[in-house]
Amino acid sequence: MVYDVIVIGGGQAGLAMGYYLRKTSLSFLILDNNELVGDAWRKRYDSLVLFTPRSYSSLPGLEVEGDPSGYPTKNEIANYLEQYGKTFNLPIQLKCEVTKVRKENGQYHIVTKDSLIKSKKVIIATGPFHTPRIPSFAKDLPKDIVQLHSSEYKNQTQLNHGSVLVVGGGNSGAQIAVELSSIHETYLSIGHKIRFLPLSIGKKSFFWWCEKIGLLKASGDSFIGKKFKGKPDPIFGFELRERIKNKEVKLKARSKSIKGNIIQFEDSSTLRVQNVIWATGFNKDYSWIDIPNLFDRNGYIKHERGITENEGLYFLGLPWQHRRGSALLLGVGDDAEYLAHHIQLT
Structure with missing residues (x-):
């Protein structure tokens, strides 16, 4: 047939x-x-x-x-x-x-x-x-440090005791960082400024407003579409913002390299953690x-x-x-x- x-x-x-x-x-x-x-x-x-x-x-x-x-x-x-x-x-x-x-x-x-x-x-x-996108330097992490891509992560029982670094600033990374911050000392490595958007405005869903102003129907080559296309996704909701404000989630710059069990960031700061979650997207x-x-x-x-x-x-x-x-x-x-x-x- x-x-x-x-x-x-x-x-x-x-x-x-x-x-x-x-x-x-x-x-x-x-x-x-x-x-x-x-x-x-x-x-x-x-x-x-x-x-x-x-x-x-x-x-x-x-x-x-x-x-x-x-x-x-x-x-x-x-x-x-x-x-x-x-x-x-x-x-x-x-x-x-x-x-x-x-x-x-x-x-x-x-x-x-x-x-x-x-x-x-x-x-x-x-x-x-x-296929999970994981930085090439991830292979340099010692084997006793748990590292998982966000597609492999299910819950905190997979992790070692101790601190955790979530790498990636999308909505998955934000949700995972918020979840783990209640249990672990949590860091979030991100290479751009985070934009937060509300889940609702005036008792109406944010997407209801997007529909009203035509954003949901805007094509990628329209004026409004070009303003959003290619830019990092915003984080919906303010849970992460509150955790950052209360220092329950500590922000780090973009992850750059690993030497031994030390993670190095683009601002030259370093960090030693017991767990890494790569919320770095897919290829x-x-x-x-x-x-x-x-x-x-x-x-x-x-x-x-x-x-x-x-x-x-x-x-x-x-x-x-x-x-x-x-x-x-x-x-x-x-x-x-x-x-x-x-x-x-x-």
Whole structure:
């Protein structure tokens, strides 16, 4: 059988794509390497809570249950995604690791560990979180110091007694630093000035206000989009700010190098800790896509709203694919609908 469309990735992007493909007559299949839909969320740290309220954390066609103004946990979202696939009876093949995608004789060949699947079109919906990005000097840490990437961290029981350094100033690093500061002497290493934004203003979600002023719908090449694109994400909520003010979390400059068990920072200060959490993000890994002319000279995927120069090859769930929320639950549905419409016309 040759499918009309294969979607690689069964997370929020792949599920949103499935929702819109289900409205067409196209034959399609969603491939995912996890054991259950939603496992990518289940595997994240235990205390993870979204900074978008439930009213802004849903995919098209199905609302997240619970208080719309409350903030869902990672397990809520994982269970929601699993329910989403069942609600719309989406064809999902789990425990399916794709090892290669290539094009032969006008068809896409999707190679897995167990089979070869053929399709007329392919949508890469694997999201922006592929391989942990850890500084090369991390290897110089002594083995008795616990070091974990944020994707490996679950809770404080994994750590040694004593102090901890969280490296990275995104929302994950902020949440982990706040959590650990109640138990450990905690330091946060960050290379830029932190911008804090409120979770709500006047009893309305911050994202409600963003919707009213048009920020959620602003494209990356719009005036307002250019003001935000490429800048470090703000930290939502003021918990970290209060912990810093009370010296429960101590700020350090960007981590620079390690000598022995001493971490050195860009401002020439040093620190000895018993634990390090690398909340330093992820690198993209598309080495398994054997398609020419996929990247520009800076290593970015060449696309227009997810449509590549390679006929029949699409991407979904990229940061700023079209808007600020393109890689988030609240925005990926718009891009999925756009691609489904385009695919039907081609």
